[in-house]
Amino acid sequence: MDSDAVVDVRGLNHWFGSGDMKKQALFDVNLTLKRGSFTVLMGPSGSGKTTVLTLVGCLRAVQDGSVKLLGQELNGAGEGQLVALRRRLGFIFQAHNLHESLTAAQNVMMGVQVHGGVPDRTVEQAALHALGLVGLADRTSYLPGNLSGGQKQRVAVARALVSSPALVLADEPTAALDKDSAAEVVDLLKRMGQSRGTTTLLVTHDNRILDRADLILTLEDGRIIRVEERN
């Protein structure tokens, strides 16, 4: 295995359902994400993109094949190990999934506090700094209900990146955004990823994003049908 790889997937198969309803979703998927790379996973809906993302993100148990994340094998890993690994990841969801009762700053603080043992002041400063980086320094005490769609997604980006995760997993982060907001969010991800050496795996079928990718993987019916390296 490439020692520089943050994610290394070999011969990954996955099934949903059981008995007669059992249906194979992934067939012999192989992929490697290099440290600091920005990878886009493309494909029509139902092709298995999200399944790959949830398996790599420790949100589903690996059934068959090997998924190595940050050097640890996920196949057969215990719940405690998976939870600990998740803390080293940053998730960005299609819907922003911010907590409606928390201010922008408090939402971002949740991304720091998960590590525990961090003094309150440090947590708050980290959150405010992250919000400043995504251009929301003047919106820190706003509740999500008072932010626009693009602003909410930027808060979500700040929350995912605030504790400098090794890997950011983003699932269609631009789907609910207009063209300008989408470009802004992707640029933000790319820029912050580069400056912090963060690896990014982004699932989308938004063509506007492709020119920012280092690697484009196309998935169809559970198989990777095209691998396109850029630059």
Added chain:
Amino acid sequence: MSRLLQRLFGRLPIGWLQLTHNRTRFAAALAGVAFANVLVFVQLGIMNSMGAATLRPYTFFQPDVMISAGDANSLTDGGNVARQWLLQAMADPDVTDGMGLFIANVPWDRGDKDISLTTFGIDPVKPAFLAPEIATDLTLLQVQDAAILDRLARGLGKEEAAAIRPQSPLSFETQGRTVTAYSTFAGGGGFGGDGYMLVSDQTFLSLFPARRSAAPDHILLTLRPGAQPEAVIARLKTLISDPSLRIRTYAQAAEDDLVYQQTRRPTGIIFGFGVLIGVLVGLVIVYQVLSTDVADHLREYATFKAMGYGPRFFLGVVFEEALVLGILGFVPGLIVGTSILLIMGAITTLPLAMTPSMAASVFVGTIVFSALSGAIATRRLAAADPADLF
């Protein structure tokens, strides 16, 4: 508040922020918890008042030992005790004195309604058997048909009762005779009667011609100071050859009565169930509030799970909510509960009141049951699967 909680928990007070985010719903949840508290307070108040009302007549007397019939489960229940046992008991060197106690109810026609007075016939020359407040007036009873009346009796006006003095007595007819009250004492309506009255044993026997002086309802004994009541009782049991009699310390008799009222009489059992149902309803209300809140935030919780928060974090959040609801809901519950008990007490003259021990036990109960409901409610968290977020 939020800052304070943050320091306290060492994390953002998610539960508090979540609860207070929707003010209307928060108010409704607190009202629910307060209602459950009021329910338990009222039921507990009624149950305690039954205990207090049961024990009240015992406070009028202060003997050391009481001899009662085998079926005398309370002061007013059961058969008579032959007075010859009083003479037998006096043979014991530690028994200093004895007195027969006669008990019966007399009706008093108060015009618009009859009230019932539990009447005690006592020996008016033996003040040692009576509580100090009554003992000072005891000589008044040496006059035939004289009485000391309960000034807290139901149906007796406050001013009317306050006017009763030796120089301005109150007379009324009962049992075909005219009874005259020369003084009053603090009794109070109970569940068995509307109030109490003390008369001499001679007056008692005139009011109830069918009763015999040789057969009082109970025999009260005083002991020499320093005597061991248990040892005396053991000797009395050999001295008194009727094994069906109950010979107990006076305090034991009062306690037995209380247990009897609470566990064997329908009213006691009903009030006990009232408390139980109040607690169950409270549990259901708190559970409903918490589990609805968990269900409403499943998406947020799933997000937190994905971010790497573990089960202890979620349990902490739900416990935090349970504590907030339990503590903040208790305050209005205590205020409303106390008011209701005061109003009910004023209407019924039953000893209904909020006691510190009641308030404390309901508070602890609220916190424990809130936490318990919270723990049950977190089971719904299993449904928060972060894989469904994508």
